[in-house]
Amino acid sequence: MLSEVLQGTESGGFVIIRDTACYSGRRLLKYYMNCALKRGEAVHVLGFEVPEHELCAGLDSNYLHLFHFHSAYTDPLGWTKQSLFTVKHFSAKEITLLLQETQHANDSVLVIDSLSWVVRHHDTVTVCQELQKLRKAGGSVRMIFGLLHMDLHQQGIVGTVSHVASTVISVTPMNNARYAMAKTSQRKKSGKVMQKEEFFSLPEDLTLSIETKPNQSGNVQTDLYTKSEVDPTSNLTFNLHLSEVEREAREKVALPFVFSEEKKSALLRPGRGSGRIMYEPDANDDIDDEDPDDDLDV
């Protein structure tokens, strides 16, 4: 599923990669950038956290003419008046203008490295609104990728920003140094939500290898809604199901108190020497003067 994130053709996709200090999600971000470049799409990076050469390293050098780095790294706040793009310019309008300066005919992908920087300097609501505007603007920006450091913000802020995204990938380190775990949840336009956990390794040369999580290899692709309905008959100590043979056998069994013709005739046939009870009630017999509840203290 990690490798399918970029393949969607519909525009307006917004992917958030969430990481912590223990495992950086930047390499996964670079992997997606590399994929987009190889597809011939222009990649625009709003870089706050790392310099251009560090982000460029490892990318396919044949496609670097499609790579555009809008540097806010050396001067993100305009203190030294070196860069044209600062964090104050983070708005849908400014970014669209920025992309149009170097517009190519084909689609472009916008990468924000990182959203944590933006959230730190803007109101969360404003950030969400601007991101939403960028998505809806359509046309030039096909997809937006953003890196978010989960451990730097309150849970509510992380949740709010994640709600805007169509795909959220959370990366966490494993005990094994080579592999890391990615928890992907993707929301389709139809409203369907897909979730998947995968182990992946991503070496320097940005080749992604994925291994599905072993303990759930059978039903990896679970829908959110069916997942919540647990089958109650799955873990019983007795057998609830009937095989075809068993069903036939059951149908053959005659139920008690259901009188078949055979049974009826057997019971009702007057046997030889059978007696007959004659009873004539005596008038005095059934009269009982005594109150049966006399001994009760009512």
Place this chain on the structure above:
Amino acid sequence: MFVELNSILNTSPDDVTQREFILLSDRKADASFLIHHYLSFYLKAGCKVCFVGLVQSLSHYSAVAQRLGVNLVQAREKGQLVFVEALKASAAVMLDQTGGDVAQMSDYLRSPVPELRALFEFVRASLSQAEAEADSNSPPVLIVDDLSVLLSLGVSVRAVLDFTHYCQATICSQLQGSVVTLVRCDDDDDDDEDESSSHLLRALSHQCTLSLRVEGLRTGYCRDIHDQVEIWWRGTGENVQSQRKIFQYKVYDKSVSFFAPGTSSAVL
């Protein structure tokens, strides 16, 4: 300068790693011996050092450096060391004693929205000057002891992070130098999650290339092992694998001995 630490970190004064952002931190322990280590290390390497001392006065640092074989006063007269007496300056600002360049720089404490822009500009000016004076083989270095004091003085975590970002962008990327900072963590400041020193530490962990985390022993005080330090090489640069190692150590008068957990001479 502690030779044993140099060999663990695979570095020496003749071969200084450039563009490092080193984060020192401590929790229930004291990591100031690492500050003294780096101060003497970079001075011996011939780097131009800007030292922002918010915790102690110059005489304290020079007394310790003397023991480690470095003369701070001399280095300062030579112009190799720029010592910012932020401890005294902060007090002067608080007590409203105006005057002097340093007080000007500590203006951050007074402005309506505290930001460390003036301090950054001072640091940049003093280190870029060194770059201009040739001898470009030795990279400039900024050492801050320590950042959590700024939080106590009312500067927000955001402002501190802006400051460190600018320092990293300017010193590490442009001037090929290094930055060393110390953050002290207290356990009991978790009530204000957003403005605590642990929040600052987490944010800086994202930024740093090398982290040395000093922690007290879980089993309590021990005469022969002082504390433990976790060394974490972060795989941010090219070709550097993320790697963590834990050492226990004992600080002596002029040196520190490091050993793997459980292998101190008192145990074996």
